[in-house]
Amino acid sequence: MNKSVMQKTFLCVTLFLLSSWLVAQNIPKRPVPPRLVNDYTGTLSKSEINKLERKLVSFNDTTSNQIVVVLVSSFNGMDKAEFADRLGEKWGVGQKDFDNGVVVLIKPKTLRSKGDCYMAIGYGLEGVIPDAITKRIVEYEMIPSFKQNDYYTGLDKGTNVLMDLASGEFSAKEYASKTGSSRIGYFLPFIFILIFYFLIMRSSRRSRSVGKSLPFWTALWLGSTIGNSRTHSGSWSNFSSGGGSFGGFGGGGFGGGGFGGGGFGG
Known part of the structure; x- marks a missing residue:
């Protein structure tokens, strides 16, 4: 009986680990060299990517808070919240001891599917960027531009608000008002x-x-x-939005000034 229980337990643990490993394979690998703006869909131009990259690198270097933008064509069977959370963990977004990373996840709208946008906020920034505010940022700063197929402007505006909130330029209450x-x-x-x-x-x-x-x-x-x-x-139904707070980011792989200051032209 005990042997049977042990075998079942071993089988369950093995299946769990295998499923976790398979899910992890559906998350894009961390970019090498590391980048804060990663477009796997070809939506943004090279110039737009570089402008966003320089802005976010500068913010990372001056505040240690880290914002990563990722555009994908599919969530590979996961919902957007799980995908963003797992990506943040796999990539080690934010500082290890502070959980101060943000993942801005975008799935552009296509002829066959509506667009999706989700922000995953590390616990270290949850106090200044609460869940309700991330949804407002998406709906008021980003989606209006996305509807015009202008993803760069939407991302630029959305990340500007995230940066201002994280650095204390204004509070979540002021933005909500x-x-x-x-x-x-x-x-x-x-x-x-x-x-x-x-x-x-x-x-x-x-x-x-x-x-x-x-x-x-x-x-x-x-x-x-x-x-x-x-x-x-x-x-507005062409896009859905959301936001949430997650711990467990902060692997440190992106931190410590690893991006440099002027490595991107154009």
């Missing part, structure tokens, strides 16, 4: 449309049909406005 006002502004047209709609409905003697109760041009305007609003809202 700033983006919160824009969210209210986004919904104001819907609010006014609904108020206008219900006021007319209330004053109408007939309630069977809006088309019968309202003047033709008013009904046409309402239908057109609401339809356009739905279209604008639905266009």
Whole structure:
């Protein structure tokens, strides 16, 4: 009986280790020499990659906080959160003793699939870049540019906010307040449309049909406005976003000034 239990335990452990090893093979190998911007999809131009690289290298050298940008065409059967977490661990993003790494993971939109964007934040930066803020950064700074197929501008804006938060240029609360006002502004047209709609409905003697109760041009305007609003809202479904905090980054392989300062031209 004991022997049978030991055999089953050994088999379970072996299968677990094997599955973990197979999953690890689906994560890109750490770049050699190390780079902070890694585009495996050909989305960014060489010039765009180098501009982002120089900015992130400078930030790494002056603060020790590390932001890695990775563009992939597939998550290889994993969800985006697991993929970003495992990549951060495998590459050793951030300083080993501080868990101060950030992985910005992008899967560009294609004709067959929607785009995905995810930010994995090391525990050492979770206090200044909480989960809710990473989602706002993606939605307000990055996705609007991604929708225009301008991935460089979206990444540039998103990493700028990450850098400012990590270095204390402004707080998460201040950023939330700033983006919160824009969210209210986004919904104001819907609010006014609904108020206008219900006021007319209330004053109408007939309630069977809006088309019968309202003047033709008013009904046409309402239908057109609401339809356009739905279209604008639905266009965001081309991308999904998210963010989360993870420990266990910080292998140190990218740290210690390993990138240098001026190694990238163009």
